[in-house]
Amino acid sequence: MELVTLRDILPRAQREHYAVGAFNFNGYEDAAGIQLGAEQARSPVILMASQGACQYIGLYETVGIVQGLAKHSKVPVCLHLDHATDCDFIKEAIRAGFSSVMIDASAKEYEANIRESKAIAGFARDYNCSVEAELGKVGGKEDNVVVEDRTAAFTVPSDVPRYVEETGIDALAIAFGSVHGFYKSEPKLDFDRLEAVLKLTSCPIVLHGGTGIPIADIQRCISMGLAKVNVGTELKAAFSNTLRRMCAELPAEEFDPRKFLKPVKAAAAAIVRDKLEAFGSAGKA
Numbered sequence: 257m258e259l260v261t262l263r264d265i266l267p268r269a270q271r272e273h274y275a276v277g278a279f280n281f282n283g284y285e286d287a288a289g290i291q292l293g294a295e296q297a298r299s300p301v302i303l304m305a306s307q308g309a310c311q312y313i314g315l316y317e318t319v320g321i322v323q324g325l326a327k328h329s330k331v332p333v334c335l336h337l338d339h340a341t342d343c344d345f346i347k348e349a350i351r352a353g354f355s356s357v358m359i360d361a362s363a364k365e366y367e368a369n370i371r372e373s374k375a376i377a378g379f380a381r382d383y384n385c386s387v388e389a390e391l392g393k394v395g396g397k398e399d400n401v402v403v404e405d406r407t408a409a410f411t412v413p414s415d416v417p418r419y420v421e422e423t424g425i426d427a428l429a430i431a432f433g434s435v436h437g438f439y440k441s442e443p444k445l446d447f448d449r450l451e452a453v454l455k456l457t458s459c460p461i462v463l464h465g466g467t468g469i470p471i472a473d474i475q476r477c478i479s480m481g482l483a484k485v486n487v488g489t490e491l492k493a494a495f496s497n498t499l500r501r502m503c504a505e506l507p508a509e510e511f512d513p514r515k516f517l518k519p520v521k522a523a524a525a526a527i528v529r530d531k532l533e534a535f536g537s538a539g540k541a
């Protein structure tokens with residue numbers, strides 16, 4: 257199968273009140289685990305690489321891994337560039353074969369954010385690549401994007417309609433209480449703000465920082481109309497903890513890398529399967 261775009265999977269999710277899971281990977285093992293988990297759940301899936309992950313793996317290598325996984329996949333696979341701030345890098349990723357990108361100009365003023373996101377959306381259209389952008393600032397730390405004061409940075413609902421209209425984006429990340437990374441205190445989502453945004457636009461809305469939010473809260477957002485949920489930190493932790501456990505458990509004379517890494521792939525698959533079931537997208541492929 258060819259890689260799909262957000263346009264291919266999110267509008268249906270919105271109509272049928274489920275959300276598609278988007279999962280960060282940093283190499284082959286977790287990418288393959290994510291795809292396997294999605295097949296087990298018979299769900300469409302979004303594999304996400306951050307700018308940092310692309311630099312670590314190699315841009316063309318990142319595309320090659322996911323195109324390879326999609327080739328024989330029984331479920332639709334989207335390859336999405338997560339939180340990119342460098343427009344030259346985004347264009348390079350689109351040319352390299354990403355089927356979706358996120359332009360994160362959320363640190364800029366409203367007008368500059370519109371200009372930059374619109375320029376990327378225009379460029380991406382020629383390559384049949386979808387575009388996600390961000391209005392308001394999701395808290396926490398994600399690669400090179402750091403947000404200091406999360407409460408000051410929530411999305412203002414009345415800013416949304418003109419933003420979506422002028423940029424021509426396919427999905428919008430909004431800030432309403434989620435943060436990247438592990439939560440230091442109980443996360444409090446602003447459901448009223450989400451509802452206000454959903455009333456004002458038909459653009460699919462994205463929740464960032466899905467790790468650590470109680471699943472019931474995420475399900476409430478999905479029932480309201482949220483269409484994409486990003487999960488990164490939980491997979492990173494599972495990768496490292498599983499690898500640490502295998503190093504401790506396997507005998508000192510074991511040297512076959514696959515003995516160490518197969519459980520890493522299985523751990524990613526198990527998390528992804530669980531999430532996709534919880535998000536209601538299981539069986540939707």
Ligand SMILES: [Zn+2]
Pocket residue numbers: 339394398436464465486
């Ligand atoms: Zn994010």
